[in-house]
Amino acid sequence: MTVVADIALAMIVVGALLTTFRLVAGPSLADRVVATDLLLTLLTCGAGVLAYRTEEGTYLVVMVIVAVLGFLGTAIVARFIEGRGA
Amino acid sequence: MSAPEVVASGLVLVGAFLALLAGIGVVRLPDVFARMHAATKPATLGLALICLGAAISDAQLSDVAKLALVVLLQFFTAPVGAHMVGRAAYHCGDLVDEDTVLDELAEADRDLG
Numbered sequence: 001m002t003v004v005a006d007i008a009l010a011m012i013v014v015g016a017l018l019t020t021f022r023l024v025a026g027p028s029l030a031d032r033v034v035a036t037d038l039l040l041t042l043l044t045c046g047a048g049v050l051a052y053r054t055e056e057g058t059y060l061v062v063m064v065i066v067a068v069l070g071f072l073g074t075a076i077v078a079r080f081i082e083g084r085g086a
Numbered sequence: 087m088s089a090p091e092v093v094a095s096g097l098v099l100v101g102a103f104l105a106l107l108a109g110i111g112v113v114r115l116p117d118v119f120a121r122m123h124a125a126t127k128p129a130t131l132g133l134a135l136i137c138l139g140a141a142i143s144d145a146q147l148s149d150v151a152k153l154a155l156v157v158l159l160q161f162f163t164a165p166v167g168a169h170m171v172g173r174a175a176y177h178c179g180d181l182v183d184e185d186t187v188l189d190e191l192a193e194a195d196r197d198l199g
Contacts, residue, residue, distance in 0.1 A: 004098060004099060007099065011102040012106070015106040018109030019108070030175030037171070038112060038129070042128065045105050045128055060149055063137075064155055071163035078170035078174045082174035
């Protein structure tokens with residue numbers, strides 16, 4: 001079970017590193033928003049794998065909060081780009 | 087390992103693999119809309135699989151309820167967020183790849199005048 005969780009975490013970390021590359025490289029603001037949203041999703045996935053590995057209930061609260069905050073951030077920045085027009 | 091443990095670890099592994107695929111897709115695909123297509127795979131299916139795996143391995147009712155809440159929240163908010171980002175990117179004239187074959191938003195905008 002620990003080995004499975006380690007492999008899963010490794011895959012999520014590689015995915016997050018690739019996403020970070022897109023976040024830095026852009027080129028447009030929308031690309032960066034998509035990358036940030038994906039990073040938060042991967043954070044939620046990682047917390048889920050940690051909850052699976054440790055059977056610790058604390059990570060579940062983190063998952064709920066990150067899921068809500070991720071949506072709020074994406075929605076607000078999407079409105080911002082549409083209003084600004086870039 | 088017992089049968090539920092095998093199922094749970096399989097679900098977690100598949101969910102994490104979707105996260106890896108999303109990273110690869112976000113780097114390699116040509117425009118914002120194609121990248122968004124890759125980025126929404128772990129947002130719904132991947133997270134749901136990981137939560138299901140965690141719920142199977144840890145069958146306490148309070149924990150399962152929190153995991154179900156996460157999955158429900160994500161299923162309601164991920165499409166809305168993706169829709170808003172996509173529309174904003176489109177209206178800001180973000181580059182559409184020349185291989186794009188269908189552009190229904192342009193038709194809708196034209197019909198509205």
